[in-house]
Amino acid sequence: xxxxxxxxxxxxxxxxxxxxxxxxxxxxxxxxxxxxxxxxxxxxxxxxxxxxxxxxxxxxxxxxxxxxxxxxxxxxxxxxxxxxxxxxxxxxxxxxxxxxxxxxxxxxxxxxxxxxxxxxxxxxxxxxxxxxxxxxxxxxxxxxxxxxxxxxxxxxxxxxxxxxxxxxxxxxxxxxxxxxxxxxxxxxxxxxxxxxxxxx
Amino acid sequence: xxxxxxxxxxxxxxxxxxxxxxxxxxxxxxxxxxxxxxxxxxxxxxxxxxxxxxxxxxxxxxxxxxxxxxxxxxxxxxxxxxxxxxxxxxxxxxxxxxxxxxxxxxxxxxxxxxxxxxxxxxxxxxxxxxxxxxxxxxxxxxxxxxxxxxxxxxxxxxxxxxxxxxxxxxxxxxxxxxxxxxxxxxxxxxxxxxxxxxxx
DNA sequence: GTTCTATCTGAACAATCGTTCAGATAGCAT
DNA sequence: ATGCTATCTGAACGATTGTTCAGATAGAAC
Numbered sequence: 001x002x003x004x005x006x007x008x009x010x011x012x013x014x015x016x017x018x019x020x021x022x023x024x025x026x027x028x029x030x031x032x033x034x035x036x037x038x039x040x041x042x043x044x045x046x047x048x049x050x051x052x053x054x055x056x057x058x059x060x061x062x063x064x065x066x067x068x069x070x071x072x073x074x075x076x077x078x079x080x081x082x083x084x085x086x087x088x089x090x091x092x093x094x095x096x097x098x099x100x101x102x103x104x105x106x107x108x109x110x111x112x113x114x115x116x117x118x119x120x121x122x123x124x125x126x127x128x129x130x131x132x133x134x135x136x137x138x139x140x141x142x143x144x145x146x147x148x149x150x151x152x153x154x155x156x157x158x159x160x161x162x163x164x165x166x167x168x169x170x171x172x173x174x175x176x177x178x179x180x181x182x183x184x185x186x187x188x189x190x191x192x193x194x195x196x197x198x199x200x
Numbered sequence: 201x202x203x204x205x206x207x208x209x210x211x212x213x214x215x216x217x218x219x220x221x222x223x224x225x226x227x228x229x230x231x232x233x234x235x236x237x238x239x240x241x242x243x244x245x246x247x248x249x250x251x252x253x254x255x256x257x258x259x260x261x262x263x264x265x266x267x268x269x270x271x272x273x274x275x276x277x278x279x280x281x282x283x284x285x286x287x288x289x290x291x292x293x294x295x296x297x298x299x300x301x302x303x304x305x306x307x308x309x310x311x312x313x314x315x316x317x318x319x320x321x322x323x324x325x326x327x328x329x330x331x332x333x334x335x336x337x338x339x340x341x342x343x344x345x346x347x348x349x350x351x352x353x354x355x356x357x358x359x360x361x362x363x364x365x366x367x368x369x370x371x372x373x374x375x376x377x378x379x380x381x382x383x384x385x386x387x388x389x390x391x392x393x394x395x396x397x398x399x400x
Numbered sequence: 401g402t403t404c405t406a407t408c409t410g411a412a413c414a415a416t417c418g419t420t421c422a423g424a425t426a427g428c429a430t
Numbered sequence: 431a432t433g434c435t436a437t438c439t440g441a442a443c444g445a446t447t448g449t450t451c452a453g454a455t456a457g458a459a460c
Contacts, residue, residue: 012437027313031230034418046420047438055418110310113227148391150384157369158362158388165361169354184350188358191348192392212407234448246450247408255448 013051015041017065020058025103029059029114059111060119066104067126073097074133083141084195090134091189092182094163099178102167109164131156138193148194159189213251215241217265220258225303229259229314259311260319266304267326273297274333283341284395290334291389292382294363299378302367309364331356338393348394359389 019040023032034055038045052058077093080086098105108127112120135156141147149155163185170181190197219240223232234255238245252258277293280286298305308327312320335356341347349355363385370381390397 028228028230030228031314033416035416043437044439045418046440049419050437114231150387154369154381154384155388158365158385161365161368162358162362162392165358165364168361169357181354184354185358187350188355188392191394192362192388194391233446235446243407244409245448246410249449250407 012041012043012047016048016051016058017062021062021103021107024059024062024111025106029055029107029111056114056116056119059107060115060123062104063108063111063115063119063123064126066101066108067123067130070097071126071130074130078133078137083137083144083146084190086137087141087147087189087193087195088186090137091159091163091186094160095166095182095185096178098164098167099170099172099181105164105167131160134159141193141195146195155193159192162188162192212241212243212247216248216251216258217262221262221303221307224259224262224311225306229255229307229311256314256316256319259307260315260323262304263308263311263315263319263323264326266301266308267323267330270297271326271330274330278333278337283337283344283346284390286337287341287347287389287393287395288386290337291359291363291386294360295366295382295385296378298364298367299370299372299381305364305367331360334359341393341395346395355393359392362388362392 016037019037020032023036023040034048035045037058038048041048048058052061074090074093074097078086078089080089108123112123115123135152138147138149138152138155142149142152166181166185170176172178176184216237219237220232223236223240234248235245237258238248241248248258252261274290274293274297278286278289280289308323312323315323335352338347338349338352338355342349342352366381366385370376372378376384
């Protein structure tokens, strides 16, 4: 653990982010001290400031990396000829992506209030971009008569909230495989937008 | 605002809880100081300790009151001859109850990690009781062939997560009435469990 | 009008906070 | 082997934290 002075470290940066991620998720941003993060890395608190200008930037960095990873991945995974096919790929991607990143997701949603106004606006822009992708799928489906949803905006937020709920109970060592979980949520999502089964 | 020494106050207790509720919801438990709460009430920090033994108890008190209010209200509102009717009353109650208590709901879900283990267990027991009520409805529906859900436990958590999402966007001054919002979520919930329309 | 008591003030406490920085150190380049 | 430089230590800073408590105060009871 304990690091000796002068030891170089290309890996200290990532390790600081890992430690901060875990601790922020577990105890909350405000409840975690820079000294706790440093101790987890095996370093003194002052050393953190070689990698981040301050605590706030550390939080923002974690959120921004997560959101940009989410956006670049979703673009690679969501496809399909029909709105139902695109919705299925979106749902399965969302579940799969977040199942493996419970800490990131928790922070991205719960620590928004600890961002400065500027940083908050930046993260919100990214999140909005993601939500708009889902809403576009729903709008397509409504336009084509494939979905039955009275309000695509609300359905978007409702769906995302429902999908995000997966991390309140899913554990990788549990009885269900990731594919099974994806299937369960796809069933619920499909039914909630009134899409017929099997027309994908 | 500023209180003079010795002024009695039967209302200081509730005002402390109100202030703590608002501030905890806005900034997070750990980010709010006892002095901030006191300032909101118009009192010095020391005076708070006439009403709570410590900060932790103040948080627990808020959560416990909320959960017990939720449980006593849900018992009064949920009824119906069929599973679908009971599910509809549950969904409408859940939306209506939480729409008017965004701060309470936010804290009840997000500040669990700041509870001591003992207090956490107590709140979890109450929450579990609420979730079990919903799952019982789903189990009835499945047993009677009215619902189509592969896993009632997961569907319960998925539904509650979806319903809780209402507070991420609903504002009372918005374009939708509470009844409309209840209807939208009931539509999504009904469809997500595969219940037929109009058989309520 | 006096006494009594619940309530609140205001100061103090030890601990911890985020952040800074001079100096020590270790590995790389030469 | 020597110097260079990025990295880290360890101590320090002023501010703030939750909590305590002796004393001041105001309203109720008599």
